[in-house]
Amino acid sequence: MNNIHAGFCVFCGVSIDWNINSPFCKICFKVLITKTSRFNRCELAFCHGCGCYSKSITVEYPLCKMRCRPFDRDSALNDxxxxxxxxxxxxxxxxxxxxxxxxxxxxxxxxxxxxxxxxxxxxxxxxxxxxxxxxxxxxxxxxxxxxxxxxxxxxxxxxxxxxxxxxxxxxxxxxxxxxxxxxxxxxxxxxxxxxxxxxx
Ligand SMILES: [Zn+2]
Ligand SMILES: [Zn+2]
Incomplete structure (x- = not known):
């Protein structure tokens, strides 16, 4: 297994290049920039890291909590x-x-x-x-x-x-x-x- 380079579009879940700053496929990105007013209300669905469906995905954190979101390095929480x-x-x-x-x-x-x-x-x-x-x-x-x-x-x-x-x-x-x-x-x-x- 090699290091994973691919990511997933947070809107439609298709496989794309990893880009945490713009985790969208070309088609979804076009929809985003042409319908800017919809942007904030859009429901994100897929984790950019593993492509799983997760309700915790946001524009700020397009990664699921279970697998892909980095830990708070100073937290001693044992959950x-x-x-x-x-x-x-x-x-x-x-x-x-x-x-x-x-x-x-x-x-x-x-x-x-x-x-x-x-x-x-x-x-x-x-x-x-x-x-x-x-x-x-x-x-x-x-x-x-x-x-x-x-x-x-x-x-x-x-x-x-x-x-x-x-x-x-x-x-x-x-x-x-x-x-x-x-x-x-x-x-x-x-x-x-x-x-x-x-x-x-
Ligand atoms: Zn997409
Ligand atoms: Zn994930």
Missing amino acids: DIYIQRLNRYKQLKGIHSIWDCFPRGDSIVINEYCISDLLSVIEDDGLNTNDVFDNSISSNKRIMNTLWMWEFGLPISLPILNKDDNYLIDGRHRILAASHLYERKIPIYCQTKRIMRSIL
């Missing part, structure tokens, strides 16, 4: 949706991590790192890296949100490592998510004072 999706993500296989390798300038360079080296840095911060989902609920939700992005073929920004102190400034849960998919190496932003000084 049915969390448990059901946790079980699904624990089994998730066959997709790959996708990174937004956007150059950040001379002070932060992109290097490939072995996941195993990064995991040892994360362990020092007290996160369980053997079973990535054996952490707090909000931690698990952050991992699932990253997997969710990749599942839909969406890139995510790189973790940031301070190389001088071997300290992860950002991206622990992204690394745990990549580890869950058995990635061996990932690109990360490396920041060093040495590099920063050299450009002053």
Whole structure:
């Protein structure tokens, strides 16, 4: 299984390219722009992510709650949706991590790192890296949100490592998510004072 790139029109449910900002097929989009006054009253029906029929679909959130809407990453709510999706993500296989390798300038360079080296840095911060989902609920939700992005073929920004102190400034849960998919190496932003000084 490859990462999913397709989405669904929220009005008629046909398969279209993923576009969270305009989750409509060409035909429905034409109807929308020619009948603007109807726009707000239109009833949306289909999830842009999985195509299921759901009454919770809105223009702001064209994704179903059960499967496709990202979690509030700070919420520790342990409800049915969390448990059901946790079980699904624990089994998730066959997709790959996708990174937004956007150059950040001379002070932060992109290097490939072995996941195993990064995991040892994360362990020092007290996160369980053997079973990535054996952490707090909000931690698990952050991992699932990253997997969710990749599942839909969406890139995510790189973790940031301070190389001088071997300290992860950002991206622990992204690394745990990549580890869950058995990635061996990932690109990360490396920041060093040495590099920063050299450009002053
Ligand atoms: Zn449509
Ligand atoms: Zn859905």
